[in-house]
Amino acid sequence: MVSHTESESRIYSYARILSGIFTHVMCAAFTVFVSVLAKPGSSLFSWHPFLMTLAFSFLMTEALLIFSPHSSPARKFPHKTKGRLHWILQFLCASCSVLGLGAISYNKHLNGKPHFTSWHGLVGLVTVCIVGMQSVGALPLIYHKLAKGWSLAKLKRYHAASGLITYLLGSASLLLGICSLWFTASVTGNSWYLAALCPTFSAFAIMSQVTNAYMAKKRLQS
Template identity: 65%
Template sequence: MLKEEKLPAEARFYRCTRTAVAAFTHVLCIAFTVFLVFLSRPGSSLFSWHPFLMTLAVSHPPILPHGSPVRKFAHKTKGRIHWVLQCMCVTCAIAGLVVIVHNKNVNDKPHLTSWHGLLGLITVCVIGLQSVAALPLIYHPLAKGWSLAKLKRYHAASGLVTYLLGCATLLLGLCSAWFTAAVSDYTWYLSALCPALSALVIMDQVSRTYTAKKRLQS
């Protein structure tokens, strides 16, 4: 057997840096979710369930090629974990939407009066469509005439768009009167770092991973 070619020092440093940034992103998202739990105190009011559920729905990053805690697991195991997280995401997103709609009805407030509300509704719809569109990856006969490799590329691209929509909605939510009144300026900037950094890391890893695969296949 041929020995694996050793990567240059610059390439190893770059790979280690990407892994460290991705790992830090996971830790930051967990810390942000825990912070929102303490801030919103789910159960203290009807509205309190909305930020809690929506944070659970969109704050966790997907399984990444670099830096993910499960990256060394078997492909089938990672697929199952991904589906569990996706089901949790869809459930929390729909529940969070139902809560805020009911809360506005109870308090006789108008719906969809902010960019956060409009983009949030679009994001929830896209999350649902993304999940349904991913079914052919499990039941390949549903997509006759489509190769599994092409389905994975489209799924990754649409998943990236969906996650960016979620991050944008989360950022707009941080601009709401409820959040800005509950935190200081420094805390707000630290909180905004979570969706912003997650979006950048995932854009980088997804684009580079599938670009590299395309080069290898060409």
């Protein structure tokens, strides 16, 4: 007979699996939605929303979900392989974000408009810079000899904490982009709220994944 504790544990596990699957679907659907809306290639500006959404909604989310114990598509792979996949996805994320930033900067230059005058622009710029620093900061995890005097466990904790902050900044940048004149001119009503739900839900899902992973490690160590 299944105990009450085991039953709760199963329900919790199923809820985590469904949440992870939902996050996969939402971040992919949101990226496709913005891509259809932006029509990349139709103008120089069109590359900005497409590349930024691809970077922060899809690639960065999938890079973090790689380590999910419940919904990772690489769940059965060894941790080293997951780490390599994470690095590749993060490299693609950084590349897309730099290209997206370049597209909007050059577009503003051509049109004689001021740069980074909105919260969306400022948060986006800060996020792209931090993504670059986060990528460089991850090198000691791959080549541990670069971090003399630092334990691998401590480096992983710092990387996870800074990575979560970076992801939340990326989600905030997407939400601010949803509030932009370009987006609200085309998307209104319930569609806008559904669009806003995507980065919001993904942010809570990733935050829960990271915090639970390190809380579990602390419980095991205590």
